Amino acid sequence: MQRQFIEIIVGLFVIAGVVALLFLSLKVSNLNSVAVTDPYQVNARFDNIGSLKVRAPVTMAGVKIGRVNEIRLDSASYQAEVVMDISGEYKNLPVDSSASINTQGLLGEQFVSLEPGGQQEYLANGDHIRLTQSAVVLENLIGELLFSNSQGAKQ
Amino acid sequence: MISVVRRTGAVSLVVFAATGRACMLLMQMLYSIPSAIRRYGLLIEQLYRVGVLTLPIIIVAALFVGMVLALQGYNTLVDFGAESSLGLLVALSLTRELGPVLAGLLFAGRAGAALTAEIGLMKATEQLAGMEMMAVDPVWRILLPRFLAGVLSVPLLAVLFTAVGIFGGYILGVDVLGVDQGVFWSAMQQGVDFQQDVMNGLLKSLVFGVLISLIAVFMGYDASPTPAGVSTATTLTVVLSSLVVLVMDFCLTSMMFQ
Numbered sequence: 001m002q003r004q005f006i007e008i009i010v011g012l013f014v015i016a017g018v019v020a021l022l023f024l025s026l027k028v029s030n031l032n033s034v035a036v037t038d039p040y041q042v043n044a045r046f047d048n049i050g051s052l053k054v055r056a057p058v059t060m061a062g063v064k065i066g067r068v069n070e071i072r073l074d075s076a077s078y079q080a081e082v083v084m085d086i087s088g089e090y091k092n093l094p095v096d097s098s099a100s101i102n103t104q105g106l107l108g109e110q111f112v113s114l115e116p117g118g119q120q121e122y123l124a125n126g127d128h129i130r131l132t133q134s135a136v137v138l139e140n141l142i143g144e145l146l147f148s149n150s151q152g153a154k155q
Numbered sequence: 156m157i158s159v160v161r162r163t164g165a166v167s168l169v170v171f172a173a174t175g176r177a178c179m180l181l182m183q184m185l186y187s188i189p190s191a192i193r194r195y196g197l198l199i200e201q202l203y204r205v206g207v208l209t210l211p212i213i214i215v216a217a218l219f220v221g222m223v224l225a226l227q228g229y230n231t232l233v234d235f236g237a238e239s240s241l242g243l244l245v246a247l248s249l250t251r252e253l254g255p256v257l258a259g260l261l262f263a264g265r266a267g268a269a270l271t272a273e274i275g276l277m278k279a280t281e282q283l284a285g286m287e288m289m290a291v292d293p294v295w296r297i298l299l300p301r302f303l304a305g306v307l308s309v310p311l312l313a314v315l316f317t318a319v320g321i322f323g324g325y326i327l328g329v330d331v332l333g334v335d336q337g338v339f340w341s342a343m344q345q346g347v348d349f350q351q352d353v354m355n356g357l358l359k360s361l362v363f364g365v366l367i368s369l370i371a372v373f374m375g376y377d378a379s380p381t382p383a384g385v386s387t388a389t390t391l392t393v394v395l396s397s398l399v400v401l402v403m404d405f406c407l408t409s410m411m412f413q
Contacts, residue, residue: 003196006199006200006203007199009203009207010199010202010203010206010207013202013203013206013207013210013311014202014311016311016315017310017311017312017314017315020314020315020317020318020319021314021353021357023318024250024314024317024318024353025349025353027340027344028246028250028321028343028344028347028353029250029344029347029348029349029352029353030344030345030347030348030349
């Protein structure tokens, strides 16, 4: 009787530990949204990527459709080359789509936003996105604002 | 002058010798794991005494740690209008650091000290020697189940600590301070990575479990068989395992989160 009781309690303890781990993996961490299913890769070149990081989200119309897979410097053109994994669910992105780097909120993380174009041909694995818009660097913006203000004051 | 050098050398020799004996004990225990599986009843009993009986203190401590994290975090974050990150703050602090470390420290105080005292007293009253006379290996019969129970318990306790702590942060943040419930969870899910945060926390707690259990079991087995020896060993267990947990935590953190 005593022995059975101890075994039941220990069993409950182990099960509670496993349940807690499940809770941490499913409810607390991003395990259920980490995988981009059946991805294909699309490249884009930017003059300046700001503080974009690998694994940042790629969105279209605000919906997450992929992740940034790799960022490297193209030493011929001195531009940043961003390789994105797009989920296989979204195969019909027009080839003349444009990419821009936006910020979540004023000071949040940066992400790549795609705007659909109008052509009937679709982006395939390894294609390049031609139309790109660099990240808005807040410091430069403030600098320009101050500069134009002082110009206005002189006149 | 020369006596200072000599003293240092003597202390070093004692420390090195003890480390060596601890490693040999560890090898001896690992070697007899296969034969321990046949008597898993011993392990279950120790899991109850070492793991389950530590659970109340872990749950109460975790609840309060989670709540105080939420309270402090809220007071700071609200100045920047960033109280939506409260869930992320609580979850990251608990999964990465506080869960494994505090569970390890509480385990060392609650269970590690008890293990050392028990084994040390067995040695002082010559129960271990008696066992050897009856051809029962005390390392296999007494030390191994307690060591394995500790190694298995600490990760389970650390995971439970983290989960209960996040729940405590949720209660205080959402129900008392009025952070939005959906934002609390979604900010957490966006910021906490399973591999990077949860699994590394689990790995940390496993390392702590091995170290604390080894120290506790070794100190008891190695204690000088007198009342003063047992009390010194118990103190050393708590002091050493707390220090080892904190130092190893720094080393592991610097390797894991670069």
